[in-house]
Amino acid sequence: MKLYVVLAVALIALTELTMLLTPEREAVLIAAGVMAATGVLGVRWAMTRRQDGYDDSHARDPAESLRRWLVRTETLIARAETTRTDWDKHLRPMLARQFELATGQRKSKDANAFEATAEMVFGTELWQWVDPDNVSRTGNHEPGPGREVLDELLQRLERI
Known part of the structure; x- marks a missing residue:
C-alpha cells in the first residue's frame, strides 16, 4: 500500500518536472491532475484487491478464538509467576x-x-500490584506476586 502511494507521488512529481521543462505551461495543471487521478485510482484499486483476497475464515472460527484466548491466558499466568x-x-x-x-x-x-x-477497590496490599507508578527498577531479582494475586485482582475488577 505504501509503495503505491509513493509511486503515485513520484509520478506526479515527475510529470510536473517534465511539464515545467516544456514550453507549454498551460498543460502543467491538466497533466498534474491526470496523474493525481491516476494515482488515486491506483491506490483505490490496490485497496479493493487486497480486501478481496482477505481470508477471514479463521476469524469466525470459535475453536480458533478459544485457542487464542487460552494461549493468551496461559501467557498471563506464566508472567504472573516469573x-x-x-x-x-x-x-x-x-x-x-x-x-x-x-x-x-x-x-x-x-x-x-x-x-x-483504587484503595476502595483493591485495598493497599493489592493496589501496589496495579499502581502504574509502582514499577521496580530492580525487578529482575524480585519474584512476581504469583497466580493467586492475579486471580484476586481480576476478581475485584469483575466486581466493579
Whole structure:
C-alpha cells in the first residue's frame, strides 16, 4: 500500500518536472491532475484487491478464538509467576488500563480521586500490584506476586 502511494507521488512529481521543462505551461495543471487521478485510482484499486483476497475464515472460527484466548491466558499466568520485571512490563499496564476503563477514573484528570477509588477497590496490599507508578527498577531479582494475586485482582475488577 505504501509503495503505491509513493509511486503515485513520484509520478506526479515527475510529470510536473517534465511539464515545467516544456514550453507549454498551460498543460502543467491538466497533466498534474491526470496523474493525481491516476494515482488515486491506483491506490483505490490496490485497496479493493487486497480486501478481496482477505481470508477471514479463521476469524469466525470459535475453536480458533478459544485457542487464542487460552494461549493468551496461559501467557498471563506464566508472567504472573516469573519476575517482578515481567509483571511490571506486561501485567501492570493491562491491569491499570482495565481499572481505568471499569471505574471511569483517569489518573490524568484527578490523581486523588484515582488513588481513592483504587484503595476502595483493591485495598493497599493489592493496589501496589496495579499502581502504574509502582514499577521496580530492580525487578529482575524480585519474584512476581504469583497466580493467586492475579486471580484476586481480576476478581475485584469483575466486581466493579
